[in-house]
Amino acid sequence: MKKIFDDIYVGSNIISKLNDYTRDFDKILIFSNETIADLYFEKFKSALNEKDKIFYFAIKDGEEYKNIESILPVYDFMLENNFSRKSLIISLGGGVICDMGGYISATYMRGIEFIQVPTSLLAQVDASVGGKVAVNHPKCKNMIGSFKNPYRVIIDVEFLKTLPKREFKSGMGELLKHSFLTKDKSYLEYIENNVEKIKNLDNEVLENIVEQSIRIKKHYVDIDPLEKGERAFLNLGHTYAHALESFFDYKAFTHGEAVAKGVIFDLELSLLRGKIDTKYLEKAKNIFKLFNIDTDLIYLSSDKFIPLMRKDKKNSFNKIITILIDEKGNLSKTEVQEDEIIRIIDKYKNDFLRASIDIGTNSCRLLIAEVQKDNEIINFKKEIYKDLEIVKLGEDVN
Ligand SMILES: NC(=O)c1ccc[n+]([C@@H]2O[C@H](COP(=O)([O-])OP(=O)(O)OC[C@H]3O[C@@H](n4cnc5c(N)ncnc54)[C@H](O)[C@@H]3O)[C@@H](O)[C@H]2O)c1
Structure with a gap:
């Protein structure tokens, strides 16, 4: 196990590490979903020591349950069991559970501590780090939330052994996005040299890429915790991705699949503005192809798609904001014009x-x-x- 920051640990088979923290809290809630509960609650019950103060609660599995209605019974359960300001929540699950566990901890009694134990690759490299916690509003994703940093993040890559393949690919979409956010080429080189080991879930290689990916994300979070400036670069590809996910009601593409396409959208815009050449764009597409992630943009009618791009949280004053990149890897926030969106999407007309x-x-x-x-x-x-x-x-x- 490696301590990569004061509050973040990465390793394999490390859930017993949680015993270091349970004594500091009067009650502990392991918050999860039914899928993860079936797979891991028994394992947790035998690995954790102070059994009498540990409680378990699982909600239904799915993005459609990431809402206030699903959280109200959790508050009820915590109140019935006398959870106090000295209690702890441990989120055990993918990004949905990490975001919700964080939201519960930010709001129960005006805030208690929480530990993230992310079980999906996407949550390990993204959702569990950075302190953004939220639930969805019927009109918009992640609209109700807060910034609250977890007390600890315990990342165990062994969880990835039970993660469905498509979800693993989704996490790879975000992880590869991080490679565009650093000028240090060694990160991508390491991934390119270890494609088979990554696909075969080699623990040591997984630990290394998760660590490097988090280091990249943490760099932006630390310089801009509340996303007033540079942190927005982490949203490379996300303006397009959020619109695509929402167009299909979150049913057609996983988040990482949509982000991979979104990165290519932002690179197409960078190409259109003369910041990169076609060689750069093709190389980027090939990086995703290494993991069989399809980057072709989807040809959709612009009168339906552009209003969805307008809804992104980065936007203000009715402008559509996205991220540009140049050959040297410099990033910038920019307003994208409607005619540019149409030109990019039209390239994929066939x-x-x-x-x-x-x-x-x-x-x-x-x-x-x-x-x-x-x-x-x-x-x-x-x-x-x-x-x-x-x-x-x-x-x-x-
Ligand atoms: N807070 C942030 O900074 C941030 C960043 C990125 C994404 N997110 C949020 O994360 C969510 C997406 O996260 P996700 O892709 O992990 O989706 P998810 O949480 O829905 O997990 C995907 C699926 O994999 C299952 N799963 C997770 N771990 C498993 C394991 N080890 N074994 C078997 N099955 C497992 C889940 O039960 C679920 O069915 C979105 O709601 C998104 O808004 C938040």
């Missing part, structure tokens, strides 16, 4: 989306796929979203 709805007597199927138009022939490229609803004969299909 790659677009098709939706097909099939309504049968007792079932309704929806398929959204990425297709490619080649000489008037439309080829299937990639499935984006598939849903099947079985209804009883005679019932309305909604």
Whole structure:
């Protein structure tokens, strides 16, 4: 195990490290979701010592439960069990649980301590570090929240062994984004030299890339904790990504998949403004390809997509703000114009989306796929979203 900052530890099989902290608090809540609870609550119960003061609470799994309604029963549970200002919350889960656990700790009795134990790669390299905690509002993601730093972050890469492959890829999307935020080339070189080991979940290599990725994120967090300036660079790719996720109601792309496309959007803008050349852009696409992350932008109608880009939290005065990069790796915040967005998205015009709805007597199927138009022939490229609803004969299909 390695202490990479005063409050952040990275290692393999290190959950017993939590015993160093439990004695400082009167009650401890392990807050998680049902998926992680099934996988890890028993392990925690045997690894943690002061069993009588440790409580467990799991909510349903999914971004759709990241809201105030899911948190109210947690407050009830804590009050019923006499949690005090000297109590602790341990968030055990991916980014959703880390953000929610942090939000509960920021608000219960006006604030108690919390420890992040991130279990997804995305949460290990991003969501658990930096003190942004939040829940979603029906109209906008992460709209209700606060800045509150965790008491400790305990990152155990062994959790990644049970993480679904697609979620691992999602985390790689954010992790690779960090490689564009440092001028130190050794980070990317190390990743390029260890692609197979990363894919095979080699603990030592995972510990190294998680550590380096956090160091990059921490650099921006430390110089600008409340995101008044440079911290916004961490949002490289996010203006496009948030709009894409929201266009599909968070169902078609994982966050990391959307961010990878978003990074390419920002690089396309950098290319358009003459800050980088096509070689730089192609190299960037190839970095994501190493991990089979698709970076092609999605051709969507701009009258629907641009208003979604306008909703990003970085924006103000109705401007759309995104991040530019130059060949030397210098970053800057910029206002992107509508005609630039249209020119970039139009480049991907032959790659677009098709939706097909099939309504049968007792079932309704929806398929959204990425297709490619080649000489008037439309080829299937990639499935984006598939849903099947079985209804009883005679019932309305909604
Ligand atoms: N606070 C921040 O700075 C910050 C930064 C980035 C993202 N986020 C937030 O993080 C969330 C996305 O995080 P995420 O991608 O981790 O999603 P998530 O928390 O929904 O986790 C993805 C899926 O993986 C499962 N999972 C997690 N760890 C597992 C494990 N070890 N084994 C098996 N299954 C596991 C989860 O149960 C879930 O089904 C978003 O809500 C986003 O807003 C916050």
